[in-house]
Amino acid sequence: MDSIEAPTTWTTSFMRGCRRKCPRCGEGAMFRGYLSIADHCSACKLPFEPLRADDAPAYFTIAIVGHIVVSGLLMLESYAHPPTWVQLAIWLPSTAIMSLAMLPYLKGAVMAAIYCSNKDA
Template sequence: MWAALSRGAANRCPSCGQGTLFRGYLRVAERCGACGAPVGRIRADDAPPYFTIFIVGHIIIPLMLLAERGYAPSLWTMAAVFLPLTLLLSLALLRPVKGATVGLMMRYGITGREHDPRGDG
């Protein structure tokens, strides 16, 4: 499980660890270039943004509380510091979190098409 998570977070195929997982910023490649694993069939949907918001919130909120308690900056200063920090942290973490989610889903055989009426799941 940890291998699949770390490989996915590093933009590598969760199966072999050799091929790249993404072909764009967040678009998952159809197949691994090295082992041919069908990683493009796995649909992470809303899980990566949810996990990213959860992680970023648990980083930013304590920092905001510490800054407020220790320095009592103005509202504009807080906004000028923490809004860009939140945006940058979210953008930096979204891709590794999606890769880790795809790796975890692949490890457990979850493709998102288990109940597909066409039967190709």
């Protein structure tokens, strides 16, 4: 496990978190379910309990998805003028799918950022 002993950069740890892997070693899974955090890394035994992301991943998800959906909705409206039911049929499922797809990865990224800020302190 040379990667544990070698200091990791903030970028490396953050990218590992974006992949839902341990920010320290990049090998163990950070989650045991969709959003359920594992107790510790299976490879390096880093405890994940202190890396509490709370509501930050949801806020980031809403901000990103909101920008994409509102931009798409306004562009479609200005170019094609579809009926309201078409807009709803496109953007409601898109919002739900994008939100559910992004949330676990953003939670991993936030947890990795917390790890990086705590490791330097």
